[in-house]
Amino acid sequence: MSRKIAFALSALVLTFATGVTAAFAGPTRGSTDPGVTSTSILLGTTSPLSGVASAYASVARGADAYFKYVNGRGGVNGRKILDTIVDDAYNPALTVQATRQLVEQDKVFAVFNGLGTEQNLAVRDYLNAQKVPQLFAASGATAFGSETAKYPYTIGLQPSYQAEGWVLGKYLARTQGATKVAVLFQNDDYGADLLNGFKKGIERSRVRIAAAQPYEVTASDVQAQIAKLRSSGANVFAVFATPKFAIQAYVYANKLGWKPKLSLTNAVSSASNVMQLASEGGTNKVVEGSVSIVFLKDPTDPSWKNDAAMRLYRSIMKRYAPSANVDDVYHVYGMAAAWTAVEALRRAGKDLTRDGLVKVVANMNFTGNPFLLPGIGLRTGPGDHFPIEQMVLQRWHKGTWKSFGGIWGYRTA
Amino acid sequence: MSRSRALAPVVAFVVLAVVVAVLPSFVSAFRAQQLAYVAIYLVALLGLNILTGYTGQISLGHGAFMAIGGYTTAILMTDHGVKDVWTIPLAGLVAGIVGFLFGIPALRLSGLYLALATFAVAVSMPAVIKRFEGFTGGGGGINLFGVPELTASLTPVTVLGRELTFNDWIYYLCWTIALVGYVVAWLLVRGRTGRAFRAVRDSESAAQSAGVSLASYKTLAFGVSAAYAGVAGSLFAIATTFVNPDTFPVALSILLLVGVVVGGLGSLAGLIAGAVFIQFLPIWSQEVSKSPGAPAVVSGVVLIALMFVLPMGFAGLVDRLRALTKR
């Protein structure tokens, strides 16, 4: 009996796999470009549903929930938006295969909100050669906003990591006078970008970097690095790390009795739940007064408790992603991206083409994205494909973030 | 051995070759590209099978040899202007030499200790690649798309009078090499070398007393299997048009061992099923659920279930079918 089952199982496996039955060229779509019919627009997203970066899968989830909400209200120019999400396990080789699947098999209109720097870089040439829009790549690597002549179909979204580092550096230079900074940074493009931007920001000032310690994403802990940073005698602590390591960094610094006068946190790790863990129930003095940048509304920030956009966010999450964690700010990022996509699609018109969409997003001047902080707009132009280039400084005080100082801007050039 | 029995594998191979040759006309270009990856995994599995199936040495590190092959190809293409096809044998050679050298100290390890040591190599490879940034492009990797040495990425290539776009080109390239590799492996295990390999696996002391030089056959097996993996890695780089440390993660090494066991150790025919399995399992498991973490659960459960249902892999299934038809 088991023999028969085994045979049936493997026969099924092999048949399905060779896909002989699945040969198809795709149904003819209404308009000229693939992925567009009279009733729908098909987008494709690569997302790390499995593996080390699965925490970032919330970005795609938030965007998907927003699209469902928009569809429930009639869609865009009469068309519903369908977003196919494919797992790439954060492996760029799988991103390549998944993206090819989206373009060649699923025939998406555009690739949207793909997550990861390496992951987006791996498919950038292919997408531009195929003239498929690479919309709002979820990565702050400088590469995505520059080289626009070579890669006209590629648009980023979030402020570049360099911009972020620059703002923090400039803030330090302008307000703290002569200081020595100890930096913990992730040993990859992400961390290096932040550090480079920071260095640019402190140019021609009296701020010096006393020590910069890298750590690998595969590390189990950063105790050794923190011990070394503490012994550098710096009085400012810059944490350019992803959440888990940022929390460890703050906790160890406190454990070692290090008392820098100020600490800086990068945006990714500034999510309130991360800071709460780092503050160890409010006892961690290193975290108190930490400065960071922000451009999104954080769901755990009490200042947005009665904000219309945040209420909308919660209701969308409740309806379309009920099992997800509402407090996770990455969902908000996803919705901000989706809002931008909907706005761009709307402006691209009923006669929807890829080139038409690219024209819209390459010359954007959108305001009113409810998920971004008030006053922050989305602007692109020739030579600049970074829609968000503004951010606000915030200070962590007694368990919450408080914005201060107005909007900072940065131009890539 | 009766003539029909001797001919059977040859006939089967010819049938396979014919199917491979005409399949692209029946499937979409995208599917052809997916099948190209099946061929790539098949090449790697052919090599790993020689090591694990025939000489019984467990390796959880063959992804690292693929990485060596892939990076050799990428560096030769971008830094030295070598055309992609010519880098393939070079990649195999470099990986083969490294494998052979690794095989020497590996002689002292057996069973699970060897598995552990090779696992260690696989885990450390991405870090080593990153460290020698000037050479390997570090974390950013090396991009091959649009590079003139890469065939057909931008414009179709003409082969034997036929115009091939990228997907079809890599399909034929990978399957041609896979079929050649298949024949070579078949010849290798058929003859004296193969018997020696099997003797080593079944009982090292018996083999030694029968005059089989353990050391040379074991290291040979390592070198050959690494060379295959290097070729597979080279094809992988060409097909993916991008390499970076994360494209050859530990998961790849694990996947290769899974492919060999699921395919059926010591059997060449089952390996095709193994290659299909490891290419399509991540894709199928997403069809079940896209919730974060769910695809991994499905993959894990399927793997465990397979060991229950098909303990000898798909090759065991083929054997049972053969036993059925003989009666």
Added chain:
Amino acid sequence: MADFMQQVVAGLASGSIYASLALALVLIHRATGVINFAQGEMATFSTYIAWTLTTNHGWNYWPAFAATLVVSFVGGAAIHQGIIRPNEKGSVLRVVIVTIGLLLALNGLVTLIWSGEVRAVPSPFPTRTIEIAGVAISIQDIGTIGVVLATVVVLWLLFQYTRIGLAMRAAAVNPAEARLVGVRVAWMLSLGWGLAAVLGAISGMLAAPSLFLDPNLMAALLIYAFAAAVLGGIDSPLGAVVGGLTLGVGLNLIGTYVDFVGADLRLPVALLVILVVLLVKPSGIFGKTEVKRV
């Protein structure tokens, strides 16, 4: 000098965590002859259970801890009986594949149930630090080393002085003969898996308060734990501890004072340790050399 000592202290702290997971690996190998690639993921799963009991259900620490250990024990034994045992008769590869399947499934399950967000786990020890000669030492770290050493003593007593321990060793070393003298081999192996799962859970509960909990907590530690176990002797609990502490301190000092290594090559250095030990003295510092029977 204080900096050097601080690195040593930090190394001892990391090392004790490697040692705790290494103990689970050693136990599994000693009791069943298997290297369990899913050991880390089982430990992570156990730690999440403890987390959810204390955070979502408001349990106090010690009852949650005890419940977690019980669940882990039952889970480990059940996994052995249900999944591993049917595959034991085949080649060692089948067991390896099955443990890999287990690794994938548990890792995915953790993300599926609890998401990838970072969590805090309470510690049984106070989080204060004391300062001695300019070096900060955390009480938590001292407590961790204490628990690890106590575990070694308990294991040693178990194996040397109890009948069950003797039966377990017999079942692992020579199952056929053990059966002849009445040892229920299958149950001994399940017991071994159950105990290893308990050790893994303890390891997770020691690591999580300072490393913080996310699905990859133990995956990052696994290689270091393997290195520690191999260095100390894969059959020796004391070796696991000595190996872990040596590795922790050694990696820290090399990483800090040898510029070529820095942060990026710490992992490969650990692996180099594995390779060198396996080649020079495979039985590790405290292990006995294995004699192969012809």
